[in-house]
Amino acid sequence: MFRFARKLARAAHIRASARMDASMFTALLNESVSVKEQDGVYFDSQWQPLGVSRQFIEDAETYHQRYFARADFVELIDQCLTVAGVDRKEALQVLDIGSGSGSSVFALCELLPISHVIASDISPQLLRFLSDFAKTREELKGRISTCCFDLHVPFFKQNCFDLIVGAAILHHLVDPAKALKNVAAALKPGGSLILVEPLEAGSLLLTILFEKVLIALKAIDQEEGAIAGLMRAMRLDIQSRLGVPVLKPFTADLDDKWVFDEPYLQALAEELGLSAVEIHPGQTNLERVYETSFRSLLRVSGNAEAEIPPIVLEAVREFDEGISVDLKQKMCPTGIIIFRK
Numbered sequence: 069m070f071r072f073a074r075k076l077a078r079a080a081h082i083r084a085s086a087r088m089d090a091s092m093f094t095a096l097l098n099e100s101v102s103v104k105e106q107d108g109v110y111f112d113s114q115w116q117p118l119g120v121s122r123q124f125i126e127d128a129e130t131y132h133q134r135y136f137a138r139a140d141f142v143e144l145i146d147q148c149l150t151v152a153g154v155d156r157k158e159a160l161q162v163l164d165i166g167s168g169s170g171s172s173v174f175a176l177c178e179l180l181p182i183s184h185v186i187a188s189d190i191s192p193q194l195l196r197f198l199s200d201f202a203k204t205r206e207e208l209k210g211r212i213s214t215c216c217f218d219l220h221v222p223f224f225k226q227n228c229f230d231l232i233v234g235a236a237i238l239h240h241l242v243d244p245a246k247a248l249k250n251v252a253a254a255l256k257p258g259g260s261l262i263l264v265e266p267l268e269a270g271s272l273l274l275t276i277l278f279e280k281v282l283i284a285l286k287a288i289d290q291e292e293g294a295i296a297g298l299m300r301a302m303r304l305d306i307q308s309r310l311g312v313p314v315l316k317p318f319t320a321d322l323d324d325k326w327v328f329d330e331p332y333l334q335a336l337a338e339e340l341g342l343s344a345v346e347i348h349p350g351q352t353n354l355e356r357v358y359e360t361s362f363r364s365l366l367r368v369s370g371n372a373e374a375e376i377p378p379i380v381l382e383a384v385r386e387f388d389e390g391i392s393v394d395l396k397q398k399m400c401p402t403g404i405i406i407f408r409k
């Protein structure tokens with residue numbers, strides 16, 4: 069009986085500490101910002117989707133169907149919190165940037181049970197999916213605030229958040245350094261900023277893998293099929309994103325605009341007054357990291373049903389086995405990047 073009462077009191081404490089009302093939310097906003105509230109979502113009155121590709125605005129529904137509720141997001145965010153040493157029992161003020169329709173936000177709510185999460189994105193369409201889903205879940209009620217603004221503008225006051233998480237946002241931004249300046253300012257001293265982003269060295273290895281796949285497909289006369297087309301497109305895509313932060317004439321039109329290298333991230337940390345950056349592999353199964361990336365690419369490009377010819381699978385596995393786990397640790401296509409303030 070006593071244990072049950074304690075459990076109830078703890079649940080009430082969790083609900084109270086994880087809640088945030090409208091006045092608490094608006095108190096976090098920069099003086100220059102004014103917001104309109106619509107159905108529980110706060111919109112920056114100056115909102116404009118500049119440099120944002122169709123997939124997140126006009127084609128948001130397709131994007132949402134493809135990416136929402138990915139079980140591997142919980143695993144990924146779990147890994148992020150572990151490598152960053154986040155105390156999951158603390159009531160943290162968390163900001164998620166580039167939340168889309170919410171996979172990273174829901175994972176954060178599950179893994180940080182007494183924290184409040186502010187979900188943010190430039191796409192009203194994706195935030196609508198997020199907030200509609202949150203309303204259907206009892207355990208999420210009051211745990212999430214949702215706001216729509218461009219990360220290139222200073223939206224929050226300085227020193228508001230204990231933790232800021234961005235799962236696949238920086239490489240979508242026209243000016244990553246400008247946006248991160250605002251993000252870094254909103255982080256409290258002692259806080260951590262965790263990003264999950266494509267890394268240049270691992271992405272270059274992907275272009276070599278895709279070349280091997282094309283050679284395997286040629287050997288079985290399948291150079292014109294869906295997988296071959298995807299391999300050619302992705303090689304070009306990665307090649308056009310090299311050399312951050314050099315803005316190319318077509319950068320604004322790319323969905324994925326950059327792949328990042330360590331010297332750039334270290335220079336960024338210095339410029340933003342953050343301590344040295346730490347980079348960890350974004351994938352847990354390093355034995356099969358390139359096979360996982362290849363399969364994941366098929367899935368997110370709408371080719372989940374495509375049959376992988378045995379000769380292709382063999383080429384992919386041979387590629388994975390040819391690179392030591394130690395080297396993959398340093399040359400993973402995706403990295404968990406941690407900045408501390």
Ligand SMILES: C[S@@+](CC[C@H](N)C(=O)[O-])C[C@H]1O[C@@H](n2cnc3c(N)ncnc32)[C@H](O)[C@@H]1O
Nearest residue numbers: 124166167168171172189190191218219235236
């Ligand atoms: C790959 S998605 C992020 C996925 C998301 N974290 C999740 O868990 O599903 C990238 C997101 O960045 C958003 N975005 C792009 N440019 C932005 C900007 N300038 N400011 C804020 N969000 C932006 C897009 O609308 C999109 O939802």
